[in-house]
Amino acid sequence: MGHTHRLVSLSIVITLGVLAAPRADAVPVGLDTLVGGNSIQCGNLKFSQFSYLGDNPPLAKPADIKVDCIAMGNAVGLVFSDDWASTLKNGRIATDRLGFVVTGLNAEMIGGATLMADPGVNKPDDGVSISETLFGLVNGCPA
Amino acid sequence: MPVVKDSDQTVFGPVDGLFASTLITISDDAGSGKVTTIKETFRTPQVSAMALLAWGVALAAGIARLRRGLGSRARRTAASTSAWLVGDLPASRSSTLTGC
Helix, strand or coil: CCCCCECCCCCCCCCCCCCCCCECCCCCEEHHHHHCCCEEEECCEEEEEEEEECCCCCCCCHHHCEEEEEEECCEEEEEEEEEEECCCCCCCEEEEEEEEEEEECCCCCEEEEEEEECCECCCCCCEEEEEEEEEEEECCEEC | CCCCCCEEEEEEEEECEEEEEEEEEEECCCCCCEEEEEEEEEECCCCCHHHHHHHHHHHHHHHHHHHHHCCCCCCCCCCCCCCCCCCCCCCCCCCCCCCC
8 A cells, every 4th residue: 555554543642762772672561661761672673762641640550551572473563451441430531642663673674563452341431442553754753 | 432443454565664653542431441452563574585586587587688678679678666665654743752
């Protein structure tokens, strides 16, 4: 198709980048460690410049979110685990934002992505949506 | 607001880096909305040995045709090209990556 995809919707992310940051290859790790400037290597890919912007109150706290590598077929990536939930019960729509940069360790090109989640509700007025937007990078910045 | 889907995948023109931005949205009247795992995987295109061999054969054939055709203006040699196409990436108007 020659274009990146908007799997569901668009999003805004504030990311903290730290030059020469140490890697955190021992997984799983807390997302708070990664937001602090660390990176993760999974297979032939490097994940870095993590950010997490929670609502008020957040649906989950970075320190509680575990990050681990995952391999599915010839694809590798990350699995984030925690309980994202709203505690307000007031009908408000709460949104947290997660961001990171993925690059090939040996300049590999990336040509596909998959997003999976297990959103669930059991009351008619509740709803959950997970969406991912992918931006190409030019000189390290979203194009 | 119903649950939209639990997985989605896509293929795109290979890029050498991506900024992945994920939104977790919960509309919560009764407090039952929940997510426990989010998986984001990425695929690097595999170049097989057969594909490389076919490319080499095609290249050799093209060079041979080019040499034969240098003296023959009447015949055109179809040039085959391949390129990684990267386009139509969504604008990141709201992205605030440090240094960008």
